[in-house]
Amino acid sequence: MAEVLVYVDHVDGAVRKPTLELLTLARRIGEPVAVHLGANAEDAAKILGEHGAVKVLAADAPEFAEYLVAPKVDALQAAYDAVSPAAVLLPSSAEGKEIAARLALRIGSGIITDAVDVEAGDEGPVATQSVFAASYTTKSRITKGTPVITVKPNSAAPEAAPAAGTVEQLAVTVADSSKGTKIVSRTPRESTGRPDLTEAAIVVSGGRGVNGAENFPVIEALADSLGAAVGASRAAVDAGWYPHTNQVGQTGKSVSPQLYIAAGISGAIQHRAGMQTSKTIVAINKDEEAPIFDLVDYGVVGDLFDVVPTLTDEVKTRKG
Amino acid sequence: MSLRIVVCVKYVPDATGDRHFAEDLTVDRDDVDGLLSELDEYAVEQALQIKEAADDAEITVLTVGPEDANDALRKALSMGADKAVHVEDDDLHGTDALGTSLVLAKAIEKTGYDLVVCGMASTDGTMGVLPALLAERLNVPQVTQLSEVSVADGKVTGRRDGDTATEQLEAALPAVVSVTDQSGEARYPSFKGIMAAKKKPVESLDLEDLEIEADEVGLEGAWTKVDGAAERPARTAGTIVKDEGEGGKQLAEFLAGQKFI
Ligand SMILES: Cc1cc2nc3c(=O)[nH]c(=O)nc-3n(C[C@H](O)[C@H](O)[C@H](O)COP(=O)(O)OP(=O)(O)OC[C@H]3O[C@@H](n4cnc5c(N)ncnc54)[C@H](O)[C@@H]3O)c2cc1C
Ligand SMILES: Cc1cc2nc3c(=O)[nH]c(=O)nc-3n(C[C@H](O)[C@H](O)[C@H](O)COP(=O)(O)OP(=O)(O)OC[C@H]3O[C@@H](n4cnc5c(N)ncnc54)[C@H](O)[C@@H]3O)c2cc1C
Numbered sequence: 001m002a003e004v005l006v007y008v009d010h011v012d013g014a015v016r017k018p019t020l021e022l023l024t025l026a027r028r029i030g031e032p033v034a035v036h037l038g039a040n041a042e043d044a045a046k047i048l049g050e051h052g053a054v055k056v057l058a059a060d061a062p063e064f065a066e067y068l069v070a071p072k073v074d075a076l077q078a079a080y081d082a083v084s085p086a087a088v089l090l091p092s093s094a095e096g097k098e099i100a101a102r103l104a105l106r107i108g109s110g111i112i113t114d115a116v117d118v119e120a121g122d123e124g125p126v127a128t129q130s131v132f133a134a135s136y137t138t139k140s141r142i143t144k145g146t147p148v149i150t151v152k153p154n155s156a157a158p159e160a161a162p163a164a165g166t167v168e169q170l171a172v173t174v175a176d177s178s179k180g181t182k183i184v185s186r187t188p189r190e191s192t193g194r195p196d197l198t199e200a201a202i203v204v205s206g207g208r209g210v211n212g213a214e215n216f217p218v219i220e221a222l223a224d225s226l227g228a229a230v231g232a233s234r235a236a237v238d239a240g241w242y243p244h245t246n247q248v249g250q251t252g253k254s255v256s257p258q259l260y261i262a263a264g265i266s267g268a269i270q271h272r273a274g275m276q277t278s279k280t281i282v283a284i285n286k287d288e289e290a291p292i293f294d295l296v297d298y299g300v301v302g303d304l305f306d307v308v309p310t311l312t313d314e315v316k317t318r319k320g
Numbered sequence: 321m322s323l324r325i326v327v328c329v330k331y332v333p334d335a336t337g338d339r340h341f342a343e344d345l346t347v348d349r350d351d352v353d354g355l356l357s358e359l360d361e362y363a364v365e366q367a368l369q370i371k372e373a374a375d376d377a378e379i380t381v382l383t384v385g386p387e388d389a390n391d392a393l394r395k396a397l398s399m400g401a402d403k404a405v406h407v408e409d410d411d412l413h414g415t416d417a418l419g420t421s422l423v424l425a426k427a428i429e430k431t432g433y434d435l436v437v438c439g440m441a442s443t444d445g446t447m448g449v450l451p452a453l454l455a456e457r458l459n460v461p462q463v464t465q466l467s468e469v470s471v472a473d474g475k476v477t478g479r480r481d482g483d484t485a486t487e488q489l490e491a492a493l494p495a496v497v498s499v500t501d502q503s504g505e506a507r508y509p510s511f512k513g514i515m516a517a518k519k520k521p522v523e524s525l526d527l528e529d530l531e532i533e534a535d536e537v538g539l540e541g542a543w544t545k546v547d548g549a550a551e552r553p554a555r556t557a558g559t560i561v562k563d564e565g566e567g568g569k570q571l572a573e574f575l576a577g578q579k580f581i
Contacts, residue, residue, distance in 0.1 A: 011484055093483055094465050101449035102456040110543025113447045132339045137550050144543040180461030184488040251501045259580050269335050298574045302563025310568025318581045
């Protein structure tokens with residue numbers, strides 16, 4: 001069976017959920033071979049194996065942390081040369097897309113980004129994309145070279161599929177030309193203890209209607225009662241009420257949770273671009289004309305400062 | 321010596337309009353008004369600020385697109401860019417990311433550059449890969465997704481806010497930069513700027529000028545193929561209630577019914 005390279009997104013060997021989703025999709029088109037760059041490949045290999053990776057190609061080099069993107073492209077290219085895969089899958093993060101693009105160019109292949117589904121087809125993998133702020137669904141494929149596809153988080157449910165997950169060292173030579181962009185310093189993001197925005201099953205977002213940083217705890221309390229992640233509209237972020245890393249939308253994170261709750265958000269096209277594919281959408285807005293109500297499964301026309309705290313109390317009571 | 325800045329700007333269908341696909345499954349550009357991709361306004365703005373901080377710099381805005389894409393160039397010129405390059409050729413219709421990067425790279429080399437500035441992503445294709453592709457093709461450093469950028473002493477430095485960390489980056493020129501919408505509000509063209517833009521030079525190039533064969537670009541030359549595009553079915557109308565004291569409770573009831581609580 002053909003092999004499919006899966007690029008592993010991890011933090012020091014802790015594999016992030018989107019990679020497990022990629023393994024599920026990869027098994028539809030071949031045998032997944034994971035590529036782990038950086039430390040603690042053995043830790044990663046365990047969970048990668050449990051999710052179907054027959055092999056884990058591992059490489060660690062200081063250059064991965066010292067320079068931006070290009071050394072990782074060198075490594076992925078080495079894996080590509082070693083395996084001659086039928087396809088290469090990567091997560092649709094900013095970095096994942098950049099690595100994918102440069103690899104595709106080097107190996108003379110086409111690239112599809114932000115796929116929300118990947119299936120086997122007669123003429124190679126078929127990728128589904130959700131485009132124009134999720135108003136269209138397209139099906140595309142790559143016609144030249146080895147398909148390179150990046151996949152959005154939450155596009156598939158990770159499935160257990162025990163496989164060997166044997167770690168093999170991958171020899172990597174980082175080219176001098178890949179050392180152009182120095183990473184002078186790196187400040188890891190502080191953990192809030194809440195689930196990761198792109199991975200969360202429930203997201204509660206606040207917008208301009210929240211009316212101040214001091215009011216965001218109202219949104220956080222609801223999120224915590226539901227075990228949800230907190231999101232924000234760009235208006236709330238631009239006003240400095242919430243960090244940019246929590247922005248949902250075209251230029252923020254795109255989320256696709258089971259449940260999305262928008263409080264005090266009007267539903268501008270750029271916001272919708274990042275949340276329209278959520279399974280169930282709920283909005284609380286005092287303006288009954290707000291465009292967000294066109295999308296909702298359930299909407300409450302009302303003041304969020306009345307509705308949200310009541311809802312939070314109800315959730316707590318019902319959960320006991 | 322003068323700092324040569326090339327800003328890549330894309331002409332895109334207005335995202336607030338009703339965007340559709342044409343019969344050949346390319347974007348229907350006749351259907352909706354086009355404009356300069358809003359995210360590229362941030363690129364123009366940062367280029368202008370870099371120029372203002374430099375002793376001597378010149379900004380060329382570059383677009384690959386149909387005749388109307390001239391509007392995007394005019395907007396950038398009226399913001400303060402010095403000159404423009406428009407790559408236009410019927411054979412470009414349907415070009416994908418790899419093909420676009422080929423055309424842009426050749427045009428950038430022909431123009432001459434020390435710094436290329438791009439937006440973080442276009443507002444139509446939204447791939448966010450062109451800057452990385454250009455760095456690979458031009459064999460220069462990529463300093464991308466910057467929320468802060470500055471150029472001094474032949475070096476570009478900037479801040480990249482990633483998923484798990486914030487990084488401070490540095491590279492020697494020449495380099496390709498992309499900036500996010502966190503990099504600072506773009507200025508509005510002044511009346512004077514709009515008038516001045518009318519006199520600024522716009523150079524027009526075709527594939528022959530760039531020594532690119534027709535079959536390397538366009539739908540024919542594309543590395544990818546769209547087989548189908550379907551409009552997302554309208555959501556069935558949801559339940560909407562007015563809060564008259566019970567709104568929070570009713571919502572809890574709904575969420576419980578859906579097994580979220
Ligand atoms: C290139 C570009 C990229 C962009 N990217 C993004 C993006 O990634 N994400 C994003 O969100 N936006 C993005 N935007 C901005 C977007 O166009 C909107 O400006 C933004 O989403 C508006 O945020 P909002 O809904 O919070 O604010 P508003 O549109 O001001 O809406 C606030 C809403 O709150 C309601 N409200 C007020 N008070 C209350 C109350 N007490 N109780 C209940 N409801 C109340 C109001 O009725 C109103 O509907 C982008 C714009 C551009 C041009
Ligand atoms: C909905 C949709 C989905 C698509 N999906 C794919 C796909 O999966 N694979 C694929 O190969 N192609 C795809 N395309 C085609 C692709 O968008 C175009 O080839 C495009 O010009 C390059 O990608 P982008 O616009 O997404 O650029 P991005 O990489 O998002 O653009 C980043 C920056 O590059 C610069 N730039 C981009 N295009 C131009 C230009 N024409 N002129 C000047 N500067 C420019 C701008 O500074 C811009 O801010 C898609 C197009 C659409 C409309």
